[in-house]
Amino acid sequence: MGDMRVLIADDDRTTTTLLSATLRRWSLEAIVARDGNEAWQVLSSDAPPSLAILDWQMPGVDGPDLCRRVRNDPARAHLYLILLTARDSRADIIEGIDAGADDYLVKPFDLGELRARINSGVRVISLQQTLSQRVTELEDALANVKRLHGLLPICSYCSRVRTDGNYWEQVDQYIAEHSSVHFSHGICPPCSDKIVSGELDPEDTTPVQGRSAFGRLKGRLQALMMRSKHPPR
Amino acid sequence: MDPAPGTIFDREEFLRRLGGDEELYREVLQVFLEDCPNQMDVIRTAMDTRDPMRIRSAAHALKGAAGSVSARALFEASGALERAGAGGDLDACDQAWQQVQAAASVLLDRMRAEVAG
Incomplete structure (x- = not known):
């Protein structure tokens, strides 16, 4: 799945161990936060991980609140957020998604489901990165046109x-x-008739030395053209 | 003591959720063994303060850990304690806390044997 960094925020050590060991096996770098405040420190840093798995209920800031904070900040609105919780009622799922979560994982989860949901997040993140790269390229191109x-x-x-x-x-x-x-x-036909023909007048008796440089060149051209039309016998 | 196979600790279900990864299974079990007594201490402190919201929150954390390792009896008992705390019913909390302690004691013995073997 590439060298992507993933934040895991949960106050339960068993869950964070399970998640981080699993992510490592999938070649993803796991950053662990033990509560909501620690999680917000990571998410609000200059280079936040692009994917975060957030427990719903934690000391400090809870999962849905973290989602709202991220979505309210244009600089991090693109982060992919998965809420992880033992709550599984329809109302909870709606509340979590409304708070800004992209996806939802119910505890206890199995690794097949986790992998599928993380894969889906990685797909969305790669697509976003490709699109924003294309926009930057187009903006650069436009600036140069x-x-x-x-x-x-x-x-x-x-x-x-x-x-x-x-x-x-x-x-x-x-x-x-x-x-x-x-x-x-080039020279268009009307200009050729009006200006150039005058300078190429075969009856022009002005000595070659007395003509302008332009006239001299035209005189030579004209002589060449006459010779090709009427080759000497 | 164990009414049905897998009631205390459903090893097969846990391994299945880990995709059969035995190494990961032992790693997570080891962390649970270390951390479960700490979580019990947090609940004990909350019980001493008689604060239902603290009891609820501490029981919720233990429930999550128990669910992660398919410890069904402890998952149910801590879920009952969480609900009792949420309802502000301290008598129900006392009863549920007894259940939690009993379930944890049997579970930890079972898991230590599992990790050692």
């Missing part, structure tokens, strides 16, 4: 957007910073 949201002021003329710092930024720069989008730069 860049998100685009809210109202974004944009210039009606140049399409720059105003950032949180009151700077005006190019819209592509803004989107890259606030999302996982990576831009791959």
Whole structure:
């Protein structure tokens, strides 16, 4: 059942011996409390055991009261509590569960029943641990995801957007910073017609040295394209 | 002295509840043998104070231990003492206390023999 710690709270030594020896055989670590006050010290510590077997009637704080204290404390509300008692009337069972017990074991119990109930507790605890681990992972992931949201002021003329710092930024720069989008730069057909074609004008007689760097590159590209279309004979 | 087998101490039932673990059986029996006289002392003190609630609480603890080791006669007698205390009936407490002492005496002899053998 794994290396889980279990609190046993009972003022009867025979019962605590029986329980702790049994838990040890199942590879569970038993912590024994001899009365309700000792049990509360263990349960209210910084690292309480995740499962507790609590006698109903003990000196100090009784079992149902311990259940109520645990359930009223959000930091320990997840603990799995089994009430152990000689009381077995329907009203007692309801009172115990209402006080916050997860399960109920009537004395004298047999080890088969104890094992089944502890197994059920261990299953619930593992499920809770898995779930809370998943929630933590998801929260971490969410904190790292860049998100685009809210109202974004944009210039009606140049399409720059105003950032949180009151700077005006190019819209592509803004989107890259606030999302996982990576831009791959290209030239759309209308821009190609309007801007690039002008620079690639074959009738352009400006000497290559006199053109801009961009124009020179485009001139070379254009010459290459012309050559592949009309290979020299 | 023993009206029916298992009335004082139901060895078979106790072992069955322990899943047949003889080692655990002896370990728990040993602790019961050590602790039962202490629990009797607590009841004796409560009887001396004539406080029914203290008698009830002390008898309840012994009943739990007796039930754990399938000591049926002591379980019944301490249960009767617990009820008498809860009802505040001190005469009934005196009677039940006699029963508890008788049952404990026979039981402890039986268990000592069991552990020694």
